[in-house]
Amino acid sequence: MITSKEIKEFVLKSGAEKCGIADIDRFSEAPEGFKPTDIYKDCQSVIVFLKQMPTDVIMTSNPVPYTHTASLLYNALDRIGLELSYFIQKKGKHGIPIPSDNPYMYWDEKNKHGKGIISMRHSAYLAGLGFLGRNNLLINEDLGNMVYIGAIITNAALNSDPLVEDFHCPPKCNICLESCPPKALNGITVNQKLCREYSFYKNERGFDIYDCNKCRKNCVLRTGKRKEK
Numbered sequence: 001m002i003t004s005k006e007i008k009e010f011v012l013k014s015g016a017e018k019c020g021i022a023d024i025d026r027f028s029e030a031p032e033g034f035k036p037t038d039i040y041k042d043c044q045s046v047i048v049f050l051k052q053m054p055t056d057v058i059m060t061s062n063p064v065p066y067t068h069t070a071s072l073l074y075n076a077l078d079r080i081g082l083e084l085s086y087f088i089q090k091k092g093k094h095g096i097p098i099p100s101d102n103p104y105m106y107w108d109e110k111n112k113h114g115k116g117i118i119s120m121r122h123s124a125y126l127a128g129l130g131f132l133g134r135n136n137l138l139i140n141e142d143l144g145n146m147v148y149i150g151a152i153i154t155n156a157a158l159n160s161d162p163l164v165e166d167f168h169c170p171p172k173c174n175i176c177l178e179s180c181p182p183k184a185l186n187g188i189t190v191n192q193k194l195c196r197e198y199s200f201y202k203n204e205r206g207f208d209i210y211d212c213n214k215c216r217k218n219c220v221l222r223t224g225k226r227k228e229k
Contacts, residue, residue, distance in 0.1 A: 002088060002092070002156050003158075006091075007019070007084070007087075010084060011047070014084065016050060016051055016077075017052055017143060018050040018129055018142070018143065018147075019047065019048070019049045019050075020127030020129040021048070021158045021160055021161055022127040022128070022161070023044065023046075023158065023159070023160045024045065026160060027046070030119070033106075034116075034117065034118055036118055039117055042094070042155040044155050045153070045154050046152075046153050047084065048123050048150070049150050050129060050149060051076060051147070051148050052144075052148075053070070053073060053146045053148065054069065055144075055146050055223050058217050059217070066210055067207075067209050067210045070148070073100075074101040077100040081100070084097075085152055088156060091156075093154055094154060094155050095153070097151075098152060100150045111192065112197065113192045118151070121136075121138045123149070124147075125163070125164070128161030128162050128163055128164060130147070130167070131164050133145060133176070133221065134169050134177060134185070135177075136189060136190045137216065137219075139221050141167045144219070144223040144224035145222055146216060146222060169221070170220060173220060175218050175219065176218060180195075180214060180215055182195065182199075198212055199212035
């Protein structure tokens with residue numbers, strides 16, 4: 001027997017800053033092929049956790065610190081997911097880590113459109129960890145949009161956390177849409193082809209570089225509501 005309280009305590013002690021849980025029923029509207037049960041048929045719950053990127057990293061004029069820090073965060077989240085899976089296993093249940101970034105199976109080369117095996121952003125929303133902003137990013141009330149997301153799926157039946165219903169983008173705020181150089185945002189979704197072709201490239205050495213983050217940087221909720229209080 002394992003409880004939500006034990007899981008959250010373990011996740012936070014492992015280095016995450018937030019943890020939330022969504023039961024499988026909340027994923028009923030996920031696209032076919034991208035439901036947690038499409039990965040693991042006995043899945044009963046999805047455990048999601050967040051780490052915040054140091055907020056000043058995004059203010060650098062050179063893209064390397066941002067690229068490097070993002071890579072470190074993905075690795076840290078994947079480590080937490082692996083350790084949590086072992087922890088749940090010792091309690092008599094099963095946990096399957098979900099990659100925080102890649103690999104993933106779905107790729108549309110023409111449109112440069114990729115999908116994770118489940119949507120991490122939507123999973124975090126369904127686990128009560130924030131809302132999806134007009135910039136298409138998860139925004140947490142305390143951590144803002146500077147969050148990276150990890151998750152595992154499990155056959156442990158756990159109670160869902162309440163959805164966030166009283167925190168959202170300011171009315172009529174379109175700063176992220178207006179500041180997007182390739183105009184890849186429409187307030188509902190992101191055109192991955194426009195975004196990727198502008199924001200991601202390999203340098204001559206072959207390193208992947210992330211070279212645009214204006215949708216994060218210019219958002220008035222970049223660091224959450226803490227500065228507004």
